[in-house]
Amino acid sequence: MTVDVTPQAAAASAPASANVSRLAFRLRDYGILAAFAVIVIALSVSTDTFLTRGNLVNLLDQTAVLGLLAVGATVCIVSGVFDLTASATLALSAIIGVKIVQVTNVYVGFAGAVAAGAALGFVTGMVVTRSGVNSFVGTLATSLVYRGLAVMVTGAAIIYPPAGLAEDFGMLTWPSLFGLTSATIVFVVVVAVIGVLVARTTFGRRLYAVGGNAEAARLSGIRVGSIHVSAFVISGICSALAGLILASRAGSAQSTMATGMELTAIAAAVVGGTSILGGEGAVWRGIVGALLLTLIGNGFNLLGWDTIYQQVLQGCLILFAVTMDRWLRRRSR
């Protein structure tokens, strides 16, 4: 592939080769999908339960929580920050949601939880941008604070919605459109909205600019701090929604919810092909990463292999997927 800038060359050879190169350019970016497809096909062939409607519904339902967190992680990583508060924010906002349900109703509670997630994301963003500390350690410390607050708010106990509202509180587990669970619907809608936001809007472009070269972005008049804070707010909202799904499934909330899941979310984003260096990546990649990780676990169960081999094979499959992605990209250079 050549990307000639000389007009003469462009006149001579560009049109044909440019089209070819454009295509290669497009294809090489989808290596991870190819890897994903390989695994899906392998599972479809080797089990007769994988490719059933029921299992696919389950798979999406199982992906919803991790997928939401992966979307939040992707937005943050693209903009050049890590959000290690994700799972703590998840727990604290779910707890706040339940607390609000206790005094009002389920809808207000859910809205309150999302608002709490956004507010916590905002606080995280302010802490990171104002202190000037690297986001990795800044959010790590903040996440300790949030977990601690969750413990304090709940008195280290499990909290429940009032008995009369318990059934409605579980609404995110109910089946909905096309037989998908409500949690899946929430997930899909959020992905679509944030996907468009990141890929198509000026805000999205700013996100990439800030993550790719913060100084260049600043020199172009972009408020780097605000963009980072916005990324944390989006991540906070995703976390809160993930927290509501978990709480709705459990019928309760507690301070230890989803411990450690922020890292699985980052892993999902990166497996999907988003660069941890920032400035590159996409929301759909986070989803593919989350699906891939979920799929591997799901597949194992369906194949009925002994758990003793599971981790080794999981590791190998992830390596396979990311290496395949990498090589497809490199070959077409």
Next chain:
Amino acid sequence: MTVDVTPQAAAASAPASANVSRLAFRLRDYGILAAFAVIVIALSVSTDTFLTRGNLVNLLDQTAVLGLLAVGATVCIVSGVFDLTASATLALSAIIGVKIVQVTNVYVGFAGAVAAGAALGFVTGMVVTRSGVNSFVGTLATSLVYRGLAVMVTGAAIIYPPAGLAEDFGMLTWPSLFGLTSATIVFVVVVAVIGVLVARTTFGRRLYAVGGNAEAARLSGIRVGSIHVSAFVISGICSALAGLILASRAGSAQSTMATGMELTAIAAAVVGGTSILGGEGAVWRGIVGALLLTLIGNGFNLLGWDTIYQQVLQGCLILFAVTMDRWLRRRSR
């Protein structure tokens, strides 16, 4: 030494102001030590147990494992990679060590564990450099494989040295020079060796160059891949030593040892002031970070505060330390 050859500048203002700036330049790099000192002083004043010989011996003993991992993490981060296999390598090499003890003796077993750590580090390095995959996800996948192998080797059970060797196997818990535990001595020696390696040797220079700008390093004739592999080997050795300390304390080894500690180690490195972007940082910073994290826990335990506030305060203290570090650096710009 000044390279300034402009006669005017040199004659007029340079000497005095240069000295001042040299001093400021030096001081601003030690902000994290200042934060550390503040916390130490606060603890010494508010408890009468903190500044006792016994507690300091304990503190170092408690820091040994995290400190070793933090040194490994620092070396990797400086060279521009993450090693998320650290805790899995720890577990697997400790297990291999115990297996060797079972058929030979304690010394051969310990040496075997260290060799295993180095070999695992080498494998990790080869996987990462050959696949071309980002080290974050490459080592994440590799760590699953190592944990899985640890499960397979142990059959998911705890393994022990033979009864006759059990006592000797615990030798790293024995008191040694100056009343410090043997684990502490191992830790101090390793820190000193790796500290010198990184700060004073040509290998260290290459490490920084590769982490700071891999392409410039490559064009300067440095084998970037080998440097990365070496960093992983060093990290593997540190992990194996940390694993031996843990196994020696527990009198056994198992596949779940130190789960998640690779992240605490990275946190320690970063809290100490090593940039996750690579090319900057120092071994001593990793140690200070590990000491700081251990200290905060230790202080709490000694103060006897209600643990419900512990996490919140831990988070705040870490934020305080890194923000102080950051601000001291910025002010003197």
Next chain:
Amino acid sequence: MTTRVSRAPAISVRGIGKSYSGVPVLRDVDLDIAPGEVHGLVGENGAGKSTLLKIVGGAIRADQGTISFDGEQVSIGRPRDAIAHGVSLISQEGALVPALSVLDNVFLARWSHRASLIRGRADRRRLDELKELTGFAVDPDERVDRLPIGAQQQVEILRSLARGARVLAMDEPTAVLSEHEKENLLGLIRRLAAAGTTVILVSHFLDEVLAVADRITVLRDGALVRTGPAAETSPRELVAHMVGREIDVLYPDPSPVPAEAPVVLRARGLRRGLVRGVDLEVRAGEILGIAGLVGSGRTETLRLLFGADRAAEGVVEVDGVTLHRHTPRQAMAAGMALVPESRKEQGLVMVRSVAENVALSSLPERRVGPFVNRPGERAAVGGIATSVDIRAANPAAAIETLSGGNQQKALFAKWLLRSPRVLLVDEPTRGVDVAAKTQIHHLITGLAADGMAVVCVSSEIEELLALSHRVLVLRHGEPVGEYPRGTTPEVVIAAAFGDDDEGASS
């Protein structure tokens, strides 16, 4: 021109001062620039030009002083403020977002949109107009980090034009442009100024500044030493003001190559990507210049020689040692050295110190066992730093705190420390001041006189012709001619364009 002076100045700075760690880099600078004026800003490396420009552009904050636009005092603390006042800055370091396309970079933070949704097609049209205006040809969809450095510079220029700024502050915009593109840009600057845009131009090409500027300011050691109309100034005077004394800025003549000098570097059939079969031979003591347009494959040829990219075909021979599909390490072992064209990406480790960077490529030569011989290193770095005149407050300072030209000198010094057999230099004097440029020229000819073989790529055709014994012209990655010493620039440029399509770039 007299009418301009009577109006309020477009920019007026008063008493601007700036220090880093107590060392002043700008002292009490006063400057007025009239609307529609092209103002040249010159000075030695490290004189403070970029710093002054960055202050006007809001990239950094001054310690003292005030800035007024159109007679109105403003507070500029952030780039946003400057942009709001119609100032657009092209900084010397470059400010591109690597993974974004040319299109997104040109309109960075100014994308056409409807209800926040990006309208790529509108931007594409705007870009086409700008390309027509400038004569630049860049692919709107290519990621900017895949572009050669000259094209990246074009993107930066397009961006600052896209903002329709009232004040254009350009820090060495022409440093990596070819002769032809330079001409285009200077013509454009004249047209913009005639239409009322104020331009501040920093450049080390004094003839270029003299040709386009209305007035010229000279900075020395952070102080303004002279401002005056360009028409009344000669290059000699400018240089005298810049360095504080009269110096000779003539190109040195390379010593003739002895007839019996052996061939040290030989390449046969180098091929990869755009480079479609390059053969060359350089004898000991000879300087071979490579000329061509931006994107003609000059940089790529040097990289293939050095093994920075692996050639698809072809062999390189150094002193009889044959290298095939070699690495930079093997090239270095065979005695080659490459001063790359991009100091930020390929040359320097920005976060490390000056001393570490300079010593990096010759680490094994100064060690005691595994340890770095630090006194030895200090002496070696100190020596070379003096001979190429690196001005750093402290060799332990991070190299990113050096001025652009001093970074370039450090990059050059790094490779000289190895005393190679074959020196490959790509734009060796990019961003270097007149005096230091002469110093580097003397160095190159001196090294050649001592028997080194040199291959030099430079977009500055005068420099290339003056330094080289022979000039090889590349077009579309193929050698199209070789010219002996004494050939005129016109001939070489014509060859670079190809007779058939001269001027087709507009």
Next chain:
Amino acid sequence: SKPDSSAAGSAASAAPADKKLSIGFFGFAKANSFAQATWAGIQEYANANNAEATFLDSNFDGPTQVNQLQDAVTSKRYDVVIVQANDGTAMVNPVKQAIAAGITVVVEFTPVGGKYDTADPQVPGTINIIDPPTVNGDGLAKLGIDACKSAGAATGCKVAYLQGFANYPLDTARTKAAADALKAGGAAEVISNFVGGYTPDTGRAAMQNLLQAHPDVNVVIGSSQALEGATPLASGKKITFVGNGGSTQAYGFVNDGTWYGVYSVPEKKSGAKAAELGLAKARGQSVPESTVVCTTLTSFDCLGTKASLQGQTADYSD
């Protein structure tokens, strides 16, 4: 140098009966309702018996708990420590240090040491009041076999055992004990390669996958938290459950017949017993060094069914 091991374990001098003693409880996590039940038992007993108790929260982290106990020995704050170990093998060393420092150590619920089939002390000098994981596994299997019978599938019964954490030695020991006992007890097929974890969400995912792979399963055994997530997926199917952990929710499911039974450790009683034994030993009395919780503190060996739980209330809720 090797320490003189004879010095260790030097018996603590007995505290006078009227001295107020202090207890440190090193529980799994404050945010864990099970540990809260233990804590309630300890606190009640301590308050009634001239002692005060403190909960040290390790938040499920093994190394943190090790440091906490070490620091407690340094600060000499507690006369009695009750250890609910996150990582039984890692706690061996600090427990030895505590014993050497003359502190009375009670090991509660999980063993300190790596043997999972005994309630005997694995560190000399400790008092153990535990529920050995293999005993737990056997009990779950017994309930599982009974559940098969109650479901009318005494022969050809397909039982799924959802593991806790995958490949954790303690879980592995329990899983193996349960799976072996289920096979021995006549289950036609035992599926033990699904990981149910300890939260409703992980249980839900495991159950989804289980139903996909084995739609004909008869009995599902797993942690009560996991089964809470799994149960709604079985509505309308002929599947019954056996939970591990006697929470309020588990009792509810058993009482309304959704679950066949629950393995229910009387955790509050166990906490109180731990405090009782610890204080007694610190005051110079002699106490049994090993107590199996289920046989000692319940009349039904922790095997809770609708019948045996009649009149009982749960100690905690999930």
